[in-house]
Amino acid sequence: MSRLLLVVDRARDWAPYYPSEDVLTFDQYLNFSPPPGRRVRVINLCQSARYLSRGYYCSLLAEARGHHVVPSVMTLNDLSRKGLFSLELEELDQSVTEWLDQASAAEGSREIRVRTCFGQAAQQALKPVARILFERFPCPVLEVVFRYRRKWQIDSMKPAAPSDLEESEQDLFASALDHFSSMIWRKPRTRRRYRYDLAMLVNPEETLPPSDEAALKRFERAGRKLGINVERVQRRDYMRLPEYDALFIRETTAIDHHTYRFARKAEAEGMVVIDDPVSILRCTNKVFLADLLKTNKVPTPGTLILSRDEKDAHLRVIRELGLPVVIKIPDGAFSRGVIKARDEKELKDGLKDLFRQSALILAQEYFYTDYDWRIGVLGGRAIYACKYMMVKGHWQIYQHGGASVQSGDFETLPTYEVPRAVIQAALNATRLIGNGLYGVDIKQSGNRVAVIEVNDNPSIDSGVEDRFLGGELYTLVMQEFLSRMEAVRRR
Incomplete structure (x- = not known):
């Protein structure tokens, strides 16, 4: 503390x-x-x-x-x-x-x-x-x-x-x-003493936050049991950050965003921080991530990086990846900024639309499966596994449009029931990023395994990712913070 x-x-x-x-x-x-x-x-x-x-x-x-x-x-x-x-x-x-x-x-x-x-x-x-x-x-x-x-x-x-x-x-x-x-x-005689103080950055107004209210409360309870005072902070609390020993970001991250500034400041103050700024930088840009995975031979769907100035980019996509194909902006989240092009016209129109938002676009082989694996990795080990099903009649796990965002069903499993190749692909991918908390999205068809992306700020919602482990999942996260804060104190 x-x-x-x-x-x-x-x-x-x-x-x-x-x-x-x-x-x-x-x-x-x-x-x-x-x-x-x-x-x-x-x-x-x-x-x-x-x-x-x-x-x-x-x-x-x-x-x-x-x-x-x-x-x-x-x-x-x-x-x-x-x-x-x-x-x-x-x-x-x-x-x-x-x-x-x-x-x-x-x-x-x-x-x-x-x-x-x-x-x-x-x-x-x-x-x-x-x-x-x-x-x-x-x-x-x-x-x-x-x-x-x-x-x-x-x-x-x-x-x-x-x-x-x-x-x-x-x-x-x-x-x-x-x-x-x-x-x-707070008067000293009434103040409960904790060994450490952890700031948990949240945004109550966020439509699709990484953790719901029930999950946030479970993080707080798990922390208290370990002697960690978990206190929620918001964007306005930026200057209070050095009061704490650690920062846990439970708000969707981006580079040009206060979440990244929080991570940078926390790291500069010598605090334990998850998500750390390097992880945010590497994960939130899909172009960087795709190139990193390809360079290090981590299996992925066929992928092309397209430039706004490239002539006839749509023809190269069709020639090398075929149709249908998926195109996406580098920093989309929760299936936003992602288009499935079924023919040449949809591809040209989609590229035109996305190039208005970014100088580089990612084109990816359409690799359909009934579900995506999501493997949660913390400190270099897999701690939870989910199957996220596609929305009925749709090709993604989220469907935007209309009054609300639809999501598919899910199934949570113990990590020992997940195919070994899936777990290994998740660990290989996150090893290139860091040792924080990640959610790795993976497609599997028969013996083929392909990493779609690595999320630096994965969803942990009550009744979903914690369906198998229950409160133990929150304890694992808080124990990781505790061991890191103790290591800092011993320096």
Whole structure:
């Protein structure tokens, strides 16, 4: 479990707020020694952040000790260089400039000064600005000066401390800090102690999430039994990530997406992370994956990579793969962005449509089976197996269109009942990706086995993938996290 510290200049600087054993003065932090192997998160609330001041040394010492600190020395240095944070406000909502115009008229000044706390602002219109600035320059309290020069711009920005805040701003600070890190507000005598803290990234609005509500609860219960506090986080909790020891992504991943940024940040913070950024990078692009599998002689359906600039690409597809054929965009998920072309016209129209979305398209031999194998692999071993049946009257396990997404039936089996060639193909494929959690889709017809794709964020739904193992499946995942977090702590 990580330790969270608030460092202030003097004890009286914290007087307006809830007392906490996690608040240290700068002098106390100088002599602070955490138990060996325990991760420490520091929020530097010292008054001055100038070079060689107490605030500067607080961040510098924290980094030297391997503590994760906000603000970092890099952030303090960046804030001292005006050119790095000049921000044109044209990219932001019109309500921002409207509020600045109104404030300027009321105050009779072309200069408006506001304070933000952990990416939050008291003024509703300024909340988008506060969030963007905090993501770029993570600093607990920022004093931001807007100036009008033909248009509104940020003229200056500097760190501030709780002791600088007026009484009307103290509630905002307390609320923002509570949101940023609720752990410090729990009284020690009532806080249940866990060995580790794990953030589980979810999106409650996602239509087809990797895990349903019941499965998420089973992950949480399995974690608690092993001494892991599993807490759900969402996109807005990005800056809280270093409070945790591990990140478990249970939201559909993509490269140009916050899930990838979460994975990158978690890895940079030295956290255990599944899905790790390399796995996301390798799995979410089918062009990369197809080439990787082919190069390493993992059996796949016949596959071609087509370029938007290639003339008569449809003729090459027909010549080498025949008809019908399947064409797909590189980053589709849940059978989206996939077209079955039964004749030359459908192929030409399908390629034209998909090339609007991507410069490269994958064409794949049509290899029909009544079901696809899905082999779940974690840490280099198969942990579950399912047969996903095709939707009745359709050639895929998902059928999009209409009011809802249809899916075929399924059958969950113990891995020892799966043909050995299928399991081996799954292990061979994932070995090229990493040692995370993967779902390998495989087709089998007689003695022929072909890997369709490797999913870095496989579905684990209650009553489906866990049909055979039950709660043991969730325990296996949490045990993997536990062993990895213990390995990190022993370093």
